[in-house]
Amino acid sequence: MNGNVKTLNQFIIERQDDFQYASGDLSRLLSDIGTAAKIINREVNKAGLVNILGNHGTTNVQGEEVMKLDIYANDQLISALSSGGEVCVMGSEENDDVIQVEFKEGECKYVVLFDPLDGSSNIDVNASIGTIFSVYRRVSKGSGPGTVEDCLQKGAQQVAAGYVIYGSSTILVYTTGNGVNGFTLDPSIGEFCLSHPNIQTPKDAKIYSINEGNEAQFPAGIKKYVEYCKGEDKATNRPYSSRYIGSFVADFHRNLLKGGIFIYPPTAKTPNGKLRLLYEANPLAFVAEQAGGRATNGKDRILDIVPGELHQRVPLMIGSENMVKLAEDFLAKN
Numbered sequence: 001m002n003g004n005v006k007t008l009n010q011f012i013i014e015r016q017d018d019f020q021y022a023s024g025d026l027s028r029l030l031s032d033i034g035t036a037a038k039i040i041n042r043e044v045n046k047a048g049l050v051n052i053l054g055n056h057g058t059t060n061v062q063g064e065e066v067m068k069l070d071i072y073a074n075d076q077l078i079s080a081l082s083s084g085g086e087v088c089v090m091g092s093e094e095n096d097d098v099i100q101v102e103f104k105e106g107e108c109k110y111v112v113l114f115d116p117l118d119g120s121s122n123i124d125v126n127a128s129i130g131t132i133f134s135v136y137r138r139v140s141k142g143s144g145p146g147t148v149e150d151c152l153q154k155g156a157q158q159v160a161a162g163y164v165i166y167g168s169s170t171i172l173v174y175t176t177g178n179g180v181n182g183f184t185l186d187p188s189i190g191e192f193c194l195s196h197p198n199i200q201t202p203k204d205a206k207i208y209s210i211n212e213g214n215e216a217q218f219p220a221g222i223k224k225y226v227e228y229c230k231g232e233d234k235a236t237n238r239p240y241s242s243r244y245i246g247s248f249v250a251d252f253h254r255n256l257l258k259g260g261i262f263i264y265p266p267t268a269k270t271p272n273g274k275l276r277l278l279y280e281a282n283p284l285a286f287v288a289e290q291a292g293g294r295a296t297n298g299k300d301r302i303l304d305i306v307p308g309e310l311h312q313r314v315p316l317m318i319g320s321e322n323m324v325k326l327a328e329d330f331l332a333k334n
């Protein structure tokens, strides 16, 4: 390994003392997520070949069952996080109930919530998709399996969060509350290598991401804000550019690096918004804030919302701080 390449595992160990609870367990947990991401990446990259190797739900030329990729990704994460002994309970978009982990030896301190493959409907058209994860310390007493209570903590209690984007390259971005760092997978050595140190998102920018097909159903303030984004005004760099892939991790990652705002407001079809609080909004709100951005439901800070149930949805505005604040103003005034 040449001197200037730093792998994810080297970085995690180096930064271990940053953790409020300096223990090897969180380092091991983060490393396990990295391993699962590499395995998921291998299958996601083959997706286009599934029809040659065998359709989802059928068997491939080797006679192996070809799983739907989001189920495959879910299984990889559950398996990686169950075997290390750090996790007592998990919550996944793919599982109605929590996944309790029985572990004989030692005390399982951590709770992990995840969306194993967000935007998976984009796989067939080769658009970028992602894995999102959120990590807490257990709050339930005892050292046995964790409970729903452990999963229903507000986002401000997260000890780590991040995502993997499977795109033109595969990048893992995470925070433990001391800044945001990105690691690009180098397939030639099978390692995530530090490529985006200390990510800071611009306070102002020119990209807005929203599904304008739902405009008729938007709250008045959001309609006005979208109109503002389209207005002509050199002094405020308008009109902005509309960029919406329909894959949250991909839209979020672009806006994190270039600046921008992503909005999924309440609509008639999704009165509480579409994105899930626990394993989509909270983890990316933690990343956004650590990168100098902002994330609210249009009024309240996402990380302060006390969850009521595992799969609850939340309206979401997330990205460049000043853009989110302005969108909130439009909402408050209309």
Ligand code: P6P
Pocket (backbone or CB within 6 Å): 118, 119, 120, 121, 211, 246, 247, 248, 249, 251, 274
């Ligand atoms: P719409 C993908 O299904 C997803 O959950 C997010 O990744 C994405 O941002 C959103 O839904 C897109 O929803 O209603 O605009 O198609």
